[in-house]
Amino acid sequence: MSGGVEIPRNDWFRLSLKVTVGETEADLAPILTEIVLSLPPDVLAAEDLEDLVAEARFYPTLPDGRHFALDGGPIAPLIKAFQELTGLAGEMHLADAETAWRIAEALEGSGLPFAGREAVEGLVRRLRALTDPASVPVPPGLEARLRPYQHQGVGWLLALSEAGFGGVLADDMGLGKTLQALALLVARHLAPGGTGRPSLVVVPTSLVATWRREARRFAPGLRVLVLHGPDRGARFGEIPDNDVVLTTYPLLHRDHETLFAQPWDVAILDEAQAVKNPAAALAKHSRKVDARMRLALTGTPLENNLEELWAIFDWVNPGLLGTRSQFRESFRTPIETHGDVAANARLAQRTRPFLLQRTKETVAPDLPPRTEIVETVLLEGAQQGLYETIRVAMDKRVRDTLATKGLQASRITVLDALLKMRQAACDPALVKIPAARKVTRSAKRERLMDMLEPLVAEGRKVLVFSQFVEMLKLIEADIAARGWDYAMLTGRTRKRAEAIDRFQSGAVDLFLISLKAGGTGLTLTAADTVILYDPWWNPATERQAMDRAHRIGQTKPVFVYRLIADATVEAAIHDLQTRKQALADALFDEGQSGGFDMSEDDLLALFKPPASSAAP
Structure with a gap:
């Protein structure tokens, strides 16, 4: 019997062990799996497993149904390595250098003649290079002074590209992911000689102008083709003549057949959480791209559940985390449902070489401090009565729907109920029922105006965020009545750049921004104060809003105020945010674990009147 190692060209992470028995070639992994399953649990758990296997004889099955005799001695090292290092349906995955090296040592120790050691050793060298990328000079043609952590990031990206892997650059918002990606493209x-292929960059529509501006500023030597607008089809023929082609996620739905017929050098997804739903058409289209390297840029690789992380990594490095069902069995269910610390550690180990994530805390010398303050607002009188009326009605509606349809089928009903309660907490004017028309006072809006009065008098530069455009219009009316100058940015704003420039230049001190229009892609370092008028379900979204002001280029301390209506669903959401962020952070901390999914009891708790923090 002899063996060989095969690493598929399109899947660096799956190791195939081919064994030859006589004239029959078979995959050794199923054979080893059969042997492992035949061993009693006490033998598998024994410290001297290798010695016990060496003394045994096995009769595994070949693909044609025949059995053959196999002495345990030669395969004992392989059995131990296989048992320790596999977990995805009996497949060996080589996501880190030490795993790959142990497989090679086990093959060597088996005494069996085998071919392919050079391939494994080469993979080991490439994987080890990712853990400590050599310091590289700033790529010629990049007109920027890189901060130390950005320099490290560029070195990591270059090591990835040279090794033939993809990666996820998951730095916090505002730390320069675009600049680091441009440095890779410049390099x-x-x-000399170029790459022979252009590179593709896919971004949200709101970031087209940002990428074009950053490329002109930091990489003027790159030939950049922007495919946007109704006449973009006339420019498809220019794709091979450019270095970088810039398009958007919405246009990918329409243009994917043309774009993916072209081979690319680097394919980049900015705000890559856009493909976090693996079943969506956008995610399926993106997997068809033919590129030498794939790079995902995102400040939130994990927002709600582990499957989102799998979706991004499955695009970046297909096969790294197994199939969707394998990932669910080996990682998602053990971690989210059972709090399995060991599974969490294995997942962190497997993704670590291909994920670079720095927080603002790690680059603190580059940024002034940020202070976060929760402003609790009490609903009183008619507004409190309106909220309580809606809460009771929504509680009954949700309970009835859960009883008849179950949790999964009640999603739309639950979200609609939560929306009505949140609107009542923000401002009665948002609630479209006759009873709300009689309620003229809004505790949160009055508190916001009380806060803005001294801020405007002091000359502070303030960002006010809300998810509700209609809420911003109510705030706009209050501001206009006081004679304050302001700018406003929503999805309906046509002169977006003009609104941003008015604020950044100092022409106005107040900037009202809707989450959809301004939650990502903006640099508003003129601001020193951020007010989040209504809390958002996901803490990552709140951080993105804060990061409009608290990012590289900011020279002033930044104050962030959250307005929370006490004893409402807003307070319940705020409590949940702390839990959710801790769970997300646990993925990258091997010592932490936890579950993600909300139970029915957790959900119903949102419809209960929480105890007031102002109560005696």
Whole structure:
């Protein structure tokens, strides 16, 4: 019997062990799996497992149904390595250098003649290079002074590209992911000889102008083609003549057949959480891209559940985390449902070489401090009565729906009920029922105006965020009545750049922004104060709003105020946020674990009147 190692060209992370028995070639992994399953649990758990296997004889099955005799001695090292290092349906995955090296040592120790050691050793060298990328000079053609952590990031990206892997750059918002990605593109396209292929960058529509501006500023030597607008089809023929092609996620739905017929050098997804739903058409289209390297940029690789992380990594490095069902069995269910610390540690180990994530805390010398303050607002009188009326009605509606349809089928009803309660907490004017028309006072809006009075008098530069455009219009009316100058940005704003420039230049001190229009892609370092008028379900979304002001280029301390209506669903959501963020952070901390999914009891708790923090 002899063996060989095969690493598929399109899947660096799956190791195939081919064994030859006589004239029959078979995959050794199923054979080893059969042997492991035949061993009693006490033998598998024994410290001297290798010795016990060496003394045994096995009769595994070949693909044609025949059995053959196999002495345990030669395969004992392989059995131990296989038992320790597999977990995805009996497949060996080589996501880190030490795993790959132990497989090679086990093969060597088996005494069996085998071919392919050079391939494994080469993979080990490439994987080890990712853990400590050598310091590299700033790529010629990049007109920027990189901060130390950005320099490290560029070195990591270059190590990834040279090794033939993809990666996820998950730095906090505002730490320069776009600049680091541009440095990679400059190094590849402006080097002598070039790459022979253009690179593709897919971004949210709101970031097209940002990427074009940053490329002109930091990488003027790159030839950038922007495919946007109704006449973009006339420019498809220019794709091979450019270094970088910039398009958007919405246009990918329409243009994917043309774009993916072109081979690319680097394919980049900015705000890559856009493909977090693996069943969505956008995620399926993106997997068809033919590129030498895939790079995902996102400040939130994990927002709600582990499957989102799998979706991003499955695009970046297909096969790294197994299939969707394998990932669910080996990682998601053990971690989210059972709080399995060991599974969490294995997942962190497997993704670590291909994930670079720095927080603002790690680059504190580059940023002034940020102070976060929760402003609790008490609903009183008619507004409190309106909220309580809606809460009771929604509680009954949700309970009835859960009883008849179950949790999964009640999603729309639950979200609609939560929306009505949140609107009542924000301002009665948002609630479209006759009873709300009689309620003229809004505790939160009055508190906001009380806060803005001294801020405006002091000359502070303030961002006010809300999810509700209609809420911003109510605030706008209050501001206009006081004679304050302001700018406003919503999805309906046509002169977006003009509104941003008015604030950044100092022409106005107040900037009203809807979450959808301004939650990502803006640099508003003129601001020193951020007010989050209504809390958002996901803490990552709140951080993105804060990061409009608290990012590289900011020179002043930043104050962030959250307005929370006490004893309402807003307070319940705020309590949940702390739990959710801790769970998300646990993925990258091997010592932590936890579950993600809300139970029916957790959900119903949102419809109960929480105890007031102002109560005696």
